[in-house]
Amino acid sequence: MQTPHASLSPGPLAGLKVLELGQLIAGPFAAKTLADFGAEVVKIEPPDGGDPLRRWRLLKDGTSVWWQVQSRNKRSVALDLKDPEAQALVRELALEADVLIENFRPGALEGFGLAPEALAEANPRLIVLRVSGYGQTGPYRDKPGFGVVAEAMGGLRHLSGEPGRVPVRVGVSIGDTLAALHGVIGVLMALHEREKSGRGQIIDVALYEAVFNCMESLLPEYSAFGAVRGPAGSALPGIAPTNAYVCRDGQVLVAGNGDSIFRRLMKTIGREDLAADPELADNTGRVARVAELDAAIGAWTATRTVDEVLAALDAAAVPGGRIYTAADIAHDPHYAAREMLLPVTLDDGSTLTVPGIVPKLSRTPGGHRRNAPTLGQDTDEVLAPLRAKRKIEG
Template sequence: MQTSPDPTPAGPLAGLKVLELGQLIAGPFAAKTLADFGADVIKVEAPDGGDPLRRWRLLKDGTSVWWQVQSRNKRSVALDLKDPEAQALVRELALEADVLIENFRPGALEGFGLAPEALMAASPKLIVLRVSGYGQTGPYRDKPGFGVVAEAMGGLRHLSGEPGRVPVRVGVSIGDTLAALHGVIGVLMALHERGKSGRGQVVDVALYEAVFNCMESLLPEYSAFGAVRGPAGSALPGIAPTNAYVCRDGQVLVAGNGDSIFRRLMKTIAREDLAADAELADNTGRVARVAELDAAIGAWTATRTVDEVLAALDAAAVPGGRIYTAADIAHDPHYAARDMLLPVTLDDGSTLTVPGIVPKLSRTPGSHRRNAPALGADTEAVLAPLRARRKAEG
């Protein structure tokens, strides 16, 4: 039985103090995820413009609408990490933090006088999440690495697109996001271990490794058979039938690769002969005749609308779906029912719809507690206690 959430949930990470020194995507996404579930995230930004994400993609009143997603629930402190006084203040903030998150090139944090070893010596409980292109060790550690490069090195880019054509990117910064999620997992594991040992540790996440970790059987297939998987367009190599098919007014994805599902799909498209074919009873046989199966399914979808195809698939309990645009998402009743279309009121009184909180926790769910901050909006509130303590200590 699902427990009803508290009316005003603080979140399971309430009381956790996080110091974010990163910018753009990977580090800030990890911090955003922790903030969504109650962590108090202090984001340190350069006074001269702040995080460049503030000005990425489409702007509303001079600020990226993406910023309202990536930095919700955070506080902003404007400090120049190149300034020794700012470095001293950050060291004091680190003494009070449970987690520090950074995604600079390896060595940059040390260059700011903020080496994790020194910070952890002063505060043994501190957990430091370091996200970089290639990790903190190895021959490539000093190379600059963005998510797109990591997607290529991790094996994903080679698989994307159509056979014989230049590989394409997936359309979002998936390498950065995967690294951020791996970073969150690492932080939560380190927090769990700290509960037993009382000690923090460094969580080292490389962008390319986060991508590579999601590449399924890519490496063992090469190890066992010398097989180098290549791009396959919209199909799922080695699993059939699963593909995108053209309808009269669009395209649909059909996943008929389970044995019983396949038989139901073939009956739905009036191909009982294929449903009864013993050679197609399992995936191995279907993969060998995948072109024939795709042609049969495509011939059926081509004469129908997307809605007609999906209605028939639903009736037969065959997985299928339309290819959603942003407009489809914004008007979808299931997204709405799952609280994934979250309306927030901006400081100017306008309403902006942003993605809801993931994952869903039954008793201590995440929440949108405050909008993304203006640059340096919380500098005085955060630093005043430090300065007062310094003054009291003489």
């Protein structure tokens, strides 16, 4: 187990008690975010195998390296929620908790005898975050829903990929992560309100709604104009020029869509004629001629390396960047300077680099206080006070 850094602050959420009943991505990501900033998170896992994420993707010594990110700073308690005794223990833990997080299908928590309304009756200050595919109400509430389905229903998948081809997915579980972040926002708002009312509340986050909430002008454009936005590859429809372009040894992204930025970009690529063209002075005119602009920029990048293109763009103060791989990230000096490449020491003494803490607070920053737990590592420690209390009362 990694020894916490001596100068690490307790974090702005120190003292906050969180009970996590979720698994895989959305619920646990929300709890991980709270834990990074000092919340005491107790994760309830089934004794038989634990959270399935422990075995997802690439494994090191039998455990996913993803686990070291998703469950850092948490404690693990192994309980079978189908067992009435385990349910009773969870109810006791909920009596002392500030927040309970779950991402089961609607009705599952109630089936375990852990209905939020009943928990709140016993602990009126309890805040319950419920993350599900379609939300706790509505005609789709009982349908199984994963993040990929939410990305499709939320409108994102239709926009992904090249025109006329089957849509592609974003390479990560973005629907789950967006829902988790919306859940964290809800928890923080509920905590703020509790300071005034003294009461908790239930937060209902649907995966598809979290995606839909990030879809910008998609719906109002359809409402006002009947326009159905479609896929556009690496471009951003209605904003120009901004796209990915091929270089001699790779690709770069170039965002020249500000009026003055556009003029600097055109001068950089040797197209002063386009820089001075009054039809291209604003975005409306540039969108009408986007194919011409993309061709001009592409012709310039095609004869240069990525480094040469980026050096010229930097000199002209034009936003641009390489398309990073994991290897690029791991060796990038800016990532390192911003402490986004966080080395942790695992139980076997090896070092693993994991993502750093986001966001960055100046006075009470978050931090890596504890490695991800082994299954049930903290069961005895967490449950001992409850069992002692029962023995006294008995």
